[in-house]
Amino acid sequence: MSMPAIGPLSLADLRAVFGGGPGPIGLRDYLRGGVLVPVSSATSAVPALSPVSLAAYRGARNALDVDYEIIGGGGGGGRGTVNRPVAADRCRIDPPFAGSPGGASRISLASVTLAEAGGGLGGKGQCEAEASLCWAVAREYAGCPGEASPFGPGGAKTPANNHGADAPPGSYGAGGAGAGGDNYDTYDEPGYPGTGGQAGTYVTGTLLVDVGQSLRLQSGAPGVGGSGASYVGGRGAGGLVRLSHASRAGPVVHQVVGGLGADRVVTW
Amino acid sequence: MTLWSDLAGVFPSLERLPEAARPHVVELIPSARGTEQSLCVVFDEGEALRMTAPEVPAFILSLTAHRYAVDLDSLGTGAERYYVDEIFDPEVALRGWICAGGVVAEEKTYRRAGPGRLLIDRRDANGAWLTRDEPECVGSDVDWSGEPHVLESARAALAAGEILGFLVLKKEGRSQSYLRIYGVVP
Numbered sequence: 001m002s003m004p005a006i007g008p009l010s011l012a013d014l015r016a017v018f019g020g021g022p023g024p025i026g027l028r029d030y031l032r033g034g035v036l037v038p039v040s041s042a043t044s045a046v047p048a049l050s051p052v053s054l055a056a057y058r059g060a061r062n063a064l065d066v067d068y069e070i071i072g073g074g075g076g077g078g079r080g081t082v083n084r085p086v087a088a089d090r091c092r093i094d095p096p097f098a099g100s101p102g103g104a105s106r107i108s109l110a111s112v113t114l115a116e117a118g119g120g121l122g123g124k125g126q127c128e129a130e131a132s133l134c135w136a137v138a139r140e141y142a143g144c145p146g147e148a149s150p151f152g153p154g155g156a157k158t159p160a161n162n163h164g165a166d167a168p169p170g171s172y173g174a175g176g177a178g179a180g181g182d183n184y185d186t187y188d189e190p191g192y193p194g195t196g197g198q199a200g201t202y203v204t205g206t207l208l209v210d211v212g213q214s215l216r217l218q219s220g221a222p223g224v225g226g227s228g229a230s231y232v233g234g235r236g237a238g239g240l241v242r243l244s245h246a247s248r249a250g251p252v253v254h255q256v257v258g259g260l261g262a263d264r265v266v267t268w
Numbered sequence: 269m270t271l272w273s274d275l276a277g278v279f280p281s282l283e284r285l286p287e288a289a290r291p292h293v294v295e296l297i298p299s300a301r302g303t304e305q306s307l308c309v310v311f312d313e314g315e316a317l318r319m320t321a322p323e324v325p326a327f328i329l330s331l332t333a334h335r336y337a338v339d340l341d342s343l344g345t346g347a348e349r350y351y352v353d354e355i356f357d358p359e360v361a362l363r364g365w366i367c368a369g370g371v372v373a374e375e376k377t378y379r380r381a382g383p384g385r386l387l388i389d390r391r392d393a394n395g396a397w398l399t400r401d402e403p404e405c406v407g408s409d410v411d412w413s414g415e416p417h418v419l420e421s422a423r424a425a426l427a428a429g430e431i432l433g434f435l436v437l438k439k440e441g442r443s444q445s446y447l448r449i450y451g452v453v454p
Contacts, residue, residue, distance in 0.1 A: 083353075083354070139433075184450060186385070186405075187378065189334060
């Protein structure tokens with residue numbers, strides 16, 4: 001709720017917008033940074049000290065600057081095989097070969113999305129051509145690591161004949177590793193490893209949130225690894241939504257992270 | 269060509285390989301069964317196998333695979349050995365057949381049993397078990413029981429970048445060993 005932008009202003013308008021007790025009020029009760037008027041971009045014209053006039057409140061709004069950072073869930077790693085796949089089944093980006101993408105993270109007000117960050121794409125399944133780019137030596141047939149996020153590394157590079165490593169849970173939004181393939185063994189031809197899942201999109205910004213307004217925070221679910229073959233791709237890390245606001249009493253932080261209970265309503 | 273000519277000196281059957289089939293050779297597998305030695309060639313297509321062994325049963329050529337193989341020294345003996353890699357069943361690495369004049373007498377299934385180890389099942393033409401779970405595993409160079417010169421040739425070829433690598437395999441409890449030479453450029 002905002003103070004009128006045009007027309008006359010009154011103490012009643014101040015009480016309606018910023019609150020205040022039932023008793024007599026004065027402008028000194030509505031100084032910026034006091035109990036009733038928050039320090040925010042919506043109250044920048046309001047003085048923090050007397051003297052103050054009603055004109056200073058024109059268009060002011062009882063709202064908070066809330067910083068946010070959001071990252072979508074990390075993609076799962078692609079699957080690996082013990083057999084060399086036929087040409088049509090190499091470097092597949094569809095399930096169950098590829099890892100699934102991570103879910104989107106978002107902040108919404110009622111049905112309106114205020115900010116959103118997409119999940120990372122899943123890694124490709126049984127893809128020697130691209131997985132070889134992460135090998136330290138030729139014919140290593142390792143699965144490639146998942147993409148790191150600003151919060152930490154993705155799933156670690158995975159040796160041949162192993163399931164892909166999951167992204168560490170605290171590496172919000174990071175990708176899972178591709179599963180290992182299979183190197184020359186007995187009479188075997190090499191199986192093809194998977195590539196790592198991508199990290200979710202990372203977005204930061206500031207929202208102007210009315211005091212008393214409820215925001216819904218949803219963090220993206222992690223992508224799961226490609227499956228159905230010998231080696232399953234690693235799981236991505238869940239997404240994150242973090243809101244922070246510097247109040248008079250100190251920083252206020254609300255966050256949700258991907259996985260169970262990743263949906264939360266916060267009232268300011 | 270050093271490896272090729274070295275092996276041809278030990279296995280004259282290699283020189284009888286049809287010219288058109290040679291570019292399709294991807295592996296060579298000398299075998300030593302007791303005192304007998306033979307050479308298996310592995311092709312990257314079925315047509316090269318057909319050119320080399322016209323009596324190969326048609327069903328083998330119809331299988332979808334990356335590699336088709338024949339023991340050159342078994343041809344014309346009444347116990348021809350054919351092999352095809354299995355690419356769809358992750359439990360199985362390889363399938364093999366012993367045929368007499370194009371008729372299957374025995375079928376072998378090479379099942380994976382962990383890294384470096386296979387278990388081989390054999391059935392006769394009627395599907396009756398001959399043996400089951402016969403182990404074969406990756407060994408070291410000292411397990412090669414055939415002509416030492418063959419192993420030396422493989423080592424030299426690897427050092428010269430002529431091949432991608434080689435592995436020695438052996439049957440457990442039997443005097444049989446195999447030298448799988450892969451990544452061959454004929």
